[in-house]
Amino acid sequence: MATRFIFITGGVVSSLGKGLASAALGALLQARGYSVRVRKLDPYLNVDPGTMSPFEHGEVYVTDDGAETDLDLGHYERFTGVAATQSDNVTTGRIYSDVLGRERRGDYLGGTVQVIPHVTDAIKKFVTADLHGEDFVICEIGGTVGDIESLPFLEAIRQLGNELGSERAMFVHLTLVPYLSASGELKTKPTQHSVMELQRVGIRPHVLLCRCDRPIPDGERNKIALFCNIRPEAVVPGLDIDTIYQVPIEYHEQGFDTQVLNHFKIDPGAQPNLDTWREIVGRIREPDGEVNIAVVGKYTDLPDAYKSLSEALAHGGISNHARVNLDWIASEIFDTEDTVEHLNGVHGILVPGGFGERGAEGKIRAVQFAREHKVPYFGICFGMQMAVIEAARNLAGLSGAGSTEFGPCGDPVVGLMTEWQRGEETEQRAAGDNMGGTMRLGAYPAALGDRTHIAEIYGLSEIAERHRHRYEVNINYRDVLEKAGMTFSGTSPDGLLPETIELEDHPWFIGVQFHPELKSKPFEPHPLFKSFVAAALDQSRLV
Numbered sequence: 001m002a003t004r005f006i007f008i009t010g011g012v013v014s015s016l017g018k019g020l021a022s023a024a025l026g027a028l029l030q031a032r033g034y035s036v037r038v039r040k041l042d043p044y045l046n047v048d049p050g051t052m053s054p055f056e057h058g059e060v061y062v063t064d065d066g067a068e069t070d071l072d073l074g075h076y077e078r079f080t081g082v083a084a085t086q087s088d089n090v091t092t093g094r095i096y097s098d099v100l101g102r103e104r105r106g107d108y109l110g111g112t113v114q115v116i117p118h119v120t121d122a123i124k125k126f127v128t129a130d131l132h133g134e135d136f137v138i139c140e141i142g143g144t145v146g147d148i149e150s151l152p153f154l155e156a157i158r159q160l161g162n163e164l165g166s167e168r169a170m171f172v173h174l175t176l177v178p179y180l181s182a183s184g185e186l187k188t189k190p191t192q193h194s195v196m197e198l199q200r201v202g203i204r205p206h207v208l209l210c211r212c213d214r215p216i217p218d219g220e221r222n223k224i225a226l227f228c229n230i231r232p233e234a235v236v237p238g239l240d241i242d243t244i245y246q247v248p249i250e251y252h253e254q255g256f257d258t259q260v261l262n263h264f265k266i267d268p269g270a271q272p273n274l275d276t277w278r279e280i281v282g283r284i285r286e287p288d289g290e291v292n293i294a295v296v297g298k299y300t301d302l303p304d305a306y307k308s309l310s311e312a313l314a315h316g317g318i319s320n321h322a323r324v325n326l327d328w329i330a331s332e333i334f335d336t337e338d339t340v341e342h343l344n345g346v347h348g349i350l351v352p353g354g355f356g357e358r359g360a361e362g363k364i365r366a367v368q369f370a371r372e373h374k375v376p377y378f379g380i381c382f383g384m385q386m387a388v389i390e391a392a393r394n395l396a397g398l399s400g401a402g403s404t405e406f407g408p409c410g411d412p413v414v415g416l417m418t419e420w421q422r423g424e425e426t427e428q429r430a431a432g433d434n435m436g437g438t439m440r441l442g443a444y445p446a447a448l449g450d451r452t453h454i455a456e457i458y459g460l461s462e463i464a465e466r467h468r469h470r471y472e473v474n475i476n477y478r479d480v481l482e483k484a485g486m487t488f489s490g491t492s493p494d495g496l497l498p499e500t501i502e503l504e505d506h507p508w509f510i511g512v513q514f515h516p517e518l519k520s521k522p523f524e525p526h527p528l529f530k531s532f533v534a535a536a537l538d539q540s541r542l543v
């Protein structure tokens, strides 16, 4: 069948979970046997979120093909299993930079370059490009209806709605139905106003997905339908639930999939197969055991900064039938307080990716605690670099070991690499390069050594994982570190870039230069997270 487009907008307030809604709808349509692709249009002016602080924007999600994208792309992949690509996320900044680039080249042949049609054409082209016969494209529009900056996107999808016709395009609007405790009522007015705002730009929603903290009675549902000019069945409640992986099941129970298929005049046929989701939710709700993992990082007050990581740890729990409790520790605390006070009794320690010197010494101390107390340790990207510095200083006796990310040091065991191979090509960067897009980004292969712990965990000798970093562990320190007990268990295929390290004399101590959390899914937990949580469970039986 021809590809159908479902556009998802949001109203009333931000943070209603449009990303999750898009991802879960994708999973639900897949459960009915359809193929899907989920995309996001982001209204801000940054060319991509790569240069934005996690405090601003949460995690930067990296795709196999090296795009630095919005964290919602992570939800899409975790729910649908479809690997996102460069062509699944675009910002206003990128659209304008492309249009302006073309203007400078003279591609517009002397014409006046305008938002309509040039910017909107570029947006429409993006939405409809690079498709491979998917049954449905779900396209989320970032921001909230009424924002000035999302207007070109709304105009572009309005045009697409006309061009494709209602048999190939559908609009879903996510709103909030708040409960006012003072009057004891659910309020529909914000939804009415938000739909009016959407209609003002020419878009009439076909389904309203209404976030609410309690069931929406028929009275309110009918009222929303009446005032918003849609059928009551098309007002779909999106109720708060205990686990995000219940959302596809919930949407089906509320009839969201039926509304979508009805809109496109597709015979709903058999019920969707939601067994996998039921199994996942069952394991989350009724675990057999639990472990406590300390995550020692920088952005610990902001859960969105480590979204994929916390999900991947939860996936490790799902595969082990265990609940994983996360203890977020800001590493700077170890500048003044003892590690024992905070880390004693935890069943696993994880140092995630990070940038900059602040808090680095605290992370190194956390590594030291894990190594000396034989607590399972998982170092991801920066966390691997800190583990190498710790081993260099405390096992190999290189007291001046450090990373050049923090300035010059006696033994730069972590340093800036200016040249590396990707397949047949040599890629380069220099110290003074632009900050955007100049890291080692995306999937790179790694060769895992025979008889190493990591090769045993993966059950493979060659892997490909996603990267996002500027600095590398310096291969020239391999001999001295291996003599001290740290194995370089995986490297780039040419042997020049250390990709993974492990300690011999330790129950579970692994560092990886890549981000395995980006590829973990609830229905396919990443082997490293599965194994780390299993090791933490073993540890919990000891302490």
Ligand code: GLN
Binding pocket: 352, 353, 354, 355, 356, 380, 381, 382, 383, 405, 468, 469, 470, 471, 472
């Ligand atoms: N700051 C380090 C680097 O750029 C690590 C990056 C990361 O953890 N993602 O190499």
